Amino acid sequence: MLLSADHRAVQDAVRAYVQDQIAPHAARWDKEHHFPAEPLKGLAELGCYGVAVPPEYDGAGLDYLALAIILEEIAAGDGGTSTVISVNNCPVCSILMAFANEAQKAQFLKPLARGEMLGAFCLTEPHVGSEAGGLKTTAVRVNDGEGDEYVLNGVKQFITSGKNGDVAIVMAVTDKAAGKRGISAFLVPTQTPGYIVARIEDKMGQHSSDTAQILFENCRIPAAYRLGEEGQGLKIALSGLEGGRIGIASQALGMARAAFEAALRYSKERIAFGVPIFEHQAVQFRLADAATQLEAARQLIWHAASLKDAGQPCLKEAAMAKLFATEMAEKVCSTAI
Numbered sequence: 462m463l464l465s466a467d468h469r470a471v472q473d474a475v476r477a478y479v480q481d482q483i484a485p486h487a488a489r490w491d492k493e494h495h496f497p498a499e500p501l502k503g504l505a506e507l508g509c510y511g512v513a514v515p516p517e518y519d520g521a522g523l524d525y526l527a528l529a530i531i532l533e534e535i536a537a538g539d540g541g542t543s544t545v546i547s548v549n550n551c552p553v554c555s556i557l558m559a560f561a562n563e564a565q566k567a568q569f570l571k572p573l574a575r576g577e578m579l580g581a582f583c584l585t586e587p588h589v590g591s592e593a594g595g596l597k598t599t600a601v602r603v604n605d606g607e608g609d610e611y612v613l614n615g616v617k618q619f620i621t622s623g624k625n626g627d628v629a630i631v632m633a634v635t636d637k638a639a640g641k642r643g644i645s646a647f648l649v650p651t652q653t654p655g656y657i658v659a660r661i662e663d664k665m666g667q668h669s670s671d672t673a674q675i676l677f678e679n680c681r682i683p684a685a686y687r688l689g690e691e692g693q694g695l696k697i698a699l700s701g702l703e704g705g706r707i708g709i710a711s712q713a714l715g716m717a718r719a720a721f722e723a724a725l726r727y728s729k730e731r732i733a734f735g736v737p738i739f740e741h742q743a744v745q746f747r748l749a750d751a752a753t754q755l756e757a758a759r760q761l762i763w764h765a766a767s768l769k770d771a772g773q774p775c776l777k778e779a780a781m782a783k784l785f786a787t788e789m790a791e792k793v794c795s796t797a798i
């Protein structure tokens with residue numbers, strides 16, 4: 462697929478920044494579990510926090526193809542940083558664009574798109590992953606003299622930026638009897654009393670991104686922070702997943718590309734049997750296979766993103782891109798090692 466001059470310019474700008482400010486430090490951040498606040502400010506200045514958010518809401522006004530390109534570049538520098546940016550864009554900003562009212566957009570979407578706030582998304586629970594309809598976290602509406610509020614109670618699991626984020630979109634049950642139609646979505650500033658970071662998960666990698674368990678203990682938020690109508694929560698949560706799949710696929714692509722490039726460089730330095738190992742045909746075959754897999758993943762991702770940008774359905778294409786790119790990344794990284 463041929464990129465436009467605008468998309469190439471975005472790719473060049475983000476690649477230059479990432480290779481200069483992020484890639485050289487990524488291994489240390491991972492080891493020290495360091496959250497890269499300063500480099501993230503630089504990415505905010507490049508418009509990476511709200512890539513597909515229109516300028517009237519302080520976003521970059523670009524599209525999902527640009528988001529795919531940007532996330533590949535960031536992930537090629539540091540996987541964890543790409544996860545932070547990926548979640549902020551999609552599902553967080555994409556959900557706010559689609560479902561927030563104007564007051565919520567002014568208070569939350571604009572600072573999120575500018576990079577002055579960081580967003581988190583709380584769907585998963587300790588016993589609820591793929592089957593998102595089975596949530597246990599509750600939100601009860603009260604009007605007891607402290608104002609019209611919801612009180613949240615429950616546990617959320619594997620929440621990206623659960624600790625470092627400023628605001629979280631939280632899915633909770635408002636009407637148990639209504640099943641999947643009894644879930645609602647809320648904006649919860651993470652400084653709200655009762656929003657408790659219980660644990661940071663110790664993952665196998667991506668340590669510059671915190672993945673937290675969050676407890677909601679009588680966490681009270683204004684009723685005005687509900688997104689959409691009561692009962693729309695699952696629809697709201699799932700609406701962010703199509704773009705999210707394109708994002709996660711792009712991250713997998715970027716991480717695999719970095720592993721491939723490191724292997725390619727090393728194959729030209731390492732001498733065995735009198736020549737750089739790159740000269741051995743068995744090594745060339747493996748590198749050529751990896752390069753082909755990377756390009757195939759990129760084309761699937763860019764195709765899904767282009768469909769989304771054209772306003773066409775792309776649920777299947779986004780799922781295929783995520784499946785292929787993530788499986789490819791595991792294989793290419795193993796080859797590179």
Ligand SMILES: Cc1cc2nc3c(=O)[nH]c(=O)nc-3n(C[C@H](O)[C@H](O)[C@H](O)COP(=O)(O)OP(=O)(O)OC[C@H]3O[C@@H](n4cnc5c(N)ncnc54)[C@H](O)[C@@H]3O)c2cc1C
Pocket residue numbers: 548581582583584585588589590591592618619620621622664672
């Ligand atoms: C690094 C990281 C960051 C994350 N960030 C977030 C976040 O910000 N917000 C958030 O809400 N969640 C987040 N998650 C959670 C992630 O979305 C869940 O891990 C995911 O929804 C799967 O849930 P689970 O881990 O409970 O797996 P389960 O749902 O328990 O699935 C376990 C296994 O069973 C398989 N399986 C399940 N159902 C079926 C089925 N019907 N048919 C066939 N196979 C099936 C799954 O494919 C999987 O292999 C994050 C996870 C990770 C690892």
